[in-house]
Amino acid sequence: MKLTKYSHACVTLEKDGKVLLVDPGTFAEDAAFEGVDAILVTHEHADHLDPDRVMGLDVPIWTNAGVASQLGDLGDRITVIAGGQSFEAAGFAISAYGNDHAIILPEWGVPCQNVGYLIEDAVYHPGDSFTQPDRQVHTNLVPISGPWFSMPPAVEYARAVNAQQTLGIHDALLSPIGVGMMPRFFNTDDRPYLTVTPGDSIEIN
Template sequence: MKLTKYTHACVRLEKDGKVLLVDPGNFTEDEAFAGADAILVTHEHADHLDVERVKGLDTPIWTNAGAASQLGALGDRVSVVADGDAFEAAGFAVRVYGRDHAVILPELGVPCQNVGYLIEDAVYHPGDSFTRPDREVHTSLVPIGGPWFSLPPAVEYARAVAARQTLGIHEAPLSAIGQGMMKRFLDGQGDRPFVLVTPGASVEVN
C-alpha cells in the first residue's frame, strides 16, 4: 500500500488500483483528489473537509454525523459512521475509533465530533485527537501542531501506539524548523522512526 502525504492532515492511500483519500481539507493540493474512489473525513473543520471540492466529486464519503450534516445535499453518497463501526471503502477495510475532537480551550468544551480511522489494520489517522487504536499498526499519523496541540500528550500517544513508523500530520501551523524539531521528541527507538514526509512525498506501508 502506498501512502502519499499532502499539506496538513490529508493523506492518499493507493492499493490494487484503488485510491482512498482521508481528510481532504482547504489546504489540500488539487492533485490529491484525482481518481479518488472513496473519501474518509474525521470531522467537520475546514482544514479536514473542503465541502465545495468534495461536493464537486462523484465519490462516496464516510464520516461522522456532525460532518455529514454539512454534506446533506449529497444524499446517499454520504455514510455516517461512529466509534466501533467497521466497513469497506473502495476495497479498503476500515475501523472507526473515538467520538470527540480534542479540546481547544477548556471554556469551549469539545468543539465537535471526531473519529479516527484504522485502514487495512495498517494505517491509523486520528483526526484532531489522540484517541488510540486497540491494536498494533504499521504507520501512525500523529498531529504535530495546531491550536489544541500539546507536546506531552503527543509523545505519550506516539509511545503508546508504538507503530513501526510515525508520520507527522496537522503541520500547517509549523515552520520547517518546527517540524524538524518534532523528530527529536517523536522518534521511536531502534527501527521505529519518525518520518518527516513533505507534501507530495510517499512512503510504503507494509
C-alpha cells in the same frame, strides 16, 4: 499499499488500483483530489474538510454526523459512521475509533465530533484527537501542531500506540524549523519518525 502525504492532515492511500482520500481540507493540494474512489473525513473543521471540492467529486463518503450535516443532501453517496464501527470503502477495510475532537480550551468543551480511522489494520489517522486504536498498527499518523496540540500528550500518545513507524501530520502551522525539530521528540532507534514532504509517498508493507 502506497501512502501519499499532502499538506496538513490530508493523505491518500492506494491499493489494487483504488485511491482512498482522507481529510481533504482547504490546505490540500488539488492533486489530492485526482483519481479518488472514496473519501473519509474525521471531522468538520475546514483544515480537514473542503465541502466544495468534496461535493464536487462523485464518489462515496464515510464520515460522522457532524460532517454529514455540512455536506447537504448527497443521498446514498454519504454514509454516517461512529467510533466502534467497521466498514469497507473502495476495497479498503476500515475501523473507526472515538467520537470527540480534542479539547482546545476548557470553556469551549468538545468542539465537534471526530472519528479516527484505522485502514487495512496498518495505517491509523486520528484526526484531531489522541484516541488510540485497540491493536498494533504499522504506521501512526501523529498530529504535531494545532490550537489543541501539546507536545507531552502527543509523545505519550505515540509511545502508547507503539507503531512500527510514526509520520507527522497536522503540520501546516509549523515553520520548516518546527517540522525539523519533531524527530527529536518522536524518533526511537527501532521505531522511526518519518518527515514526508507534501506530495511525496511511502510504501506501507
